[in-house]
Amino acid sequence: MLAAPASDTVPFRFEPSAAPVAASERAARLVDPGFGRVFTDHMAVVRWNEAQGWHDAAITARAPLTMDPSSAVLHYAQEIFEGLKAYRLADGGIALFRPEANARRFQDSARRLAMPELPEAIFLSSIRELVRIERDWIPDGDGGALYLRPFMIASEAFLGVKPSAEYLYMVIASSVGAYWKGGARAVSIWVARDYTRAAPGGTGAAKCGGNYAASLVAQAEAIRQGCDQVVFLDAAERRWVEELGGMNVFFVFDDGTLLTPPLTGTILPGITRDSLLTLARARGLTVAEAPYSIEQWRADAASGRLTEAFACGTAAVVTPIGSVVDGTDRFTIGSGATGQLTQSLNDALVAIQRGHAPDPHGWLHPLA
């Protein structure tokens, strides 16, 4: 579908910002950046249309977009995105973590949303170029990183319901601190019984904005119920645990085995999930990718067979799950605090990401 006629690479024109943030102001913003509020001076932009394919690639000053109000994305949500981080390494260098995996997932998402597939080389160079220019925006602090947000929107001005004939691919960058202030504490999870996130045949495996729009009311209800996060069950049987609004989920049992729901098309194939599977298997642990029901979760928590549970994603890496609220029922996992294996898998992954440990799987993509 929509094969791009242009070549797989495009040169990026650099148009420096005429008014970059002053170094002193930038330092102030990097002290406690939080997540997703501090943005850098520039952005990457590449356009696509049928006649020219991918063209007009540039790194320009970050600025508001001017769009026709009939732009397809504003009406039919033809939009996809990615999320990955650039880290400052122990040796002072800078590296991206598995950006090729994000590039491939972006292509998978594009296919599902009837959008043109961005060649991996353009995805990678857009990010490399932007990070090189914005390297001073990577915070030094514990957990600090430059969060990259590549995304693509349907930009054709047309109200007919069909795939857009024009697209805008962009990358913005946000300086972020540790996702959970003061370190990851075990979170509480609310089980969505009336809301689902994704159905078989739907867009659950794609990283499209619409999935997040559909999750917001359930996440808001989780907060209202006194919980931190929502967990979704499958849409067909309302029984099998799928994932959180923005993270995959793992279970740890008293025999030392792990389990995570399988990639059957309704959950996002997380890159953190895949990395943790690899790390666990390299340790000789048994990891099943198998369905796990909410009833079994409750029973295993009660019997003590389930000792730990955690969520994982790029933004927060590993987040321990301490307790679960399901209607009027509430249950605790293990002691309700961060489990040992949860902590050790988190530490092992973070050590690789930050260059504190060897990188046996070749996950780091260093920037010269």
Ligand code: PLP
């Ligand atoms: N599941 C959903 C719905 C997400 O939004 C994310 C985060 O990006 C993940 C899982 C974890 O994916 P990754 O580890 O690639 O960040």
Ligand code: COI
């Ligand atoms: C994650 O990286 O874990 C996310 O869920 C990204 C989120 C901000 C959409």
